[in-house]
Amino acid sequence: MKKILIILLCAIGHQVAACDVCGCKLGGLYFGILPQFESHFIGLRYSHAAFNATIKYNSEYLDDEFSDDTYQRIELLGKYAISPKWQINAVVPYMMNKMDGSHQKVEASGMGDPVILLYYNAFNNSENMARNLKHVLLLGGGLKLPLGKYDQDDQGEIINRNFQLGSGSVDYIVSLNYTARLNKIGVNLESSYKMNTANKDDYRFGNQFNMSGYLFYSLEKPLFSVLPFGGVFYEQAAMHEHGKIDEINTGGDAYFATAGVQLYRGKFNVLAQYQIPVSQSYNVDKTATIEAGNRLTLSAIFSIRSKNN
Numbered sequence: 001m002k003k004i005l006i007i008l009l010c011a012i013g014h015q016v017a018a019c020d021v022c023g024c025k026l027g028g029l030y031f032g033i034l035p036q037f038e039s040h041f042i043g044l045r046y047s048h049a050a051f052n053a054t055i056k057y058n059s060e061y062l063d064d065e066f067s068d069d070t071y072q073r074i075e076l077l078g079k080y081a082i083s084p085k086w087q088i089n090a091v092v093p094y095m096m097n098k099m100d101g102s103h104q105k106v107e108a109s110g111m112g113d114p115v116i117l118l119y120y121n122a123f124n125n126s127e128n129m130a131r132n133l134k135h136v137l138l139l140g141g142g143l144k145l146p147l148g149k150y151d152q153d154d155q156g157e158i159i160n161r162n163f164q165l166g167s168g169s170v171d172y173i174v175s176l177n178y179t180a181r182l183n184k185i186g187v188n189l190e191s192s193y194k195m196n197t198a199n200k201d202d203y204r205f206g207n208q209f210n211m212s213g214y215l216f217y218s219l220e221k222p223l224f225s226v227l228p229f230g231g232v233f234y235e236q237a238a239m240h241e242h243g244k245i246d247e248i249n250t251g252g253d254a255y256f257a258t259a260g261v262q263l264y265r266g267k268f269n270v271l272a273q274y275q276i277p278v279s280q281s282y283n284v285d286k287t288a289t290i291e292a293g294n295r296l297t298l299s300a301i302f303s304i305r306s307k308n309n
Contacts, residue, residue: 043301050293067101117142140175168199206238224265252282
């Protein structure tokens with residue numbers, strides 16, 4: 001592959017939630033490192049995340065509680081290139097959540113909240129083969145739609161809000177992504193912010209912010225290209241609100257070390273990425289502890305050449 005237009009499209013969306021005593025719902029949505037901005041694509045992505053929480057009462061009358069929760073998603077990804085400057089991206093998730101706790105064991109699966117994003121290619125000199133230093137700047141915005149179930153109960157009581165498949169609210173997303181590449185080495189900086197609204201139960205998840213920085217290297221072979229990358233991912237969320245009351249044990253922030261690799265062959269693009277928490281600070285009371293686990297992402301994408309390209 002003679003060129004790879006690096007487009008790490010980022011917006012909030014991986015609703016990686018916390019466990020039975022938490023309401024973090026942190027995470028990032030991205031499409032990986034994709035070639036050819038002007039091409040359409042369709043693909044699948046699998047992601048896995050885990051959280052562990054404990055409550056220690058330090059009382060002889062109350063038993064301590066714990067919960068080991070896992071969150072899996074299978075997502076249908078799509079992009080339609082309207083023109084060299086504009087593109088629409090969509091993500092339709094199917095979610096599989098499992099709560100394995102001392103006081104509650106619940107599983108939930110089904111469609112989550114889909115995301116639709118419109119991106120504007122504000123600056124792109126990657127087509128200029130005479131330039132060694134190439135830049136791409138993307139500006140985006142969109143919506144998360146409330147199609148996932150958000151009021152699942154267990155024995156007549158609403159399950160922890162983060163465990164729900166959806167939020168029940170229309171949420172707004174803005175995103176900025178900048179990539180620079182000099183010959184085979186490049187860097188990507190991206191940032192996104194998600195503004196959440198209240199659902200019909202007057203429950204509102206805290207607004208979410210994330211940013212990342214990745215260094216990549218392009219290894220180009222006659223039949224395929226390999227692009228290893230690594231860096232740091234940061235995510236933060238405000239506390240949730242029920243009416244005008246802040247929800248305890250919700251929100252916080254975390255840093256993740258990220259390493260991954262993508263393989264390109266013809267129209268196919270395969271990604272594997274692994275993230276390890278290096279620092280995390282969740283909003284908890286004196287009795288609770290929340291810890292995020294490692295995260296795994298796998299994806300496969302098929303590019304379709306557009307008429308504009």
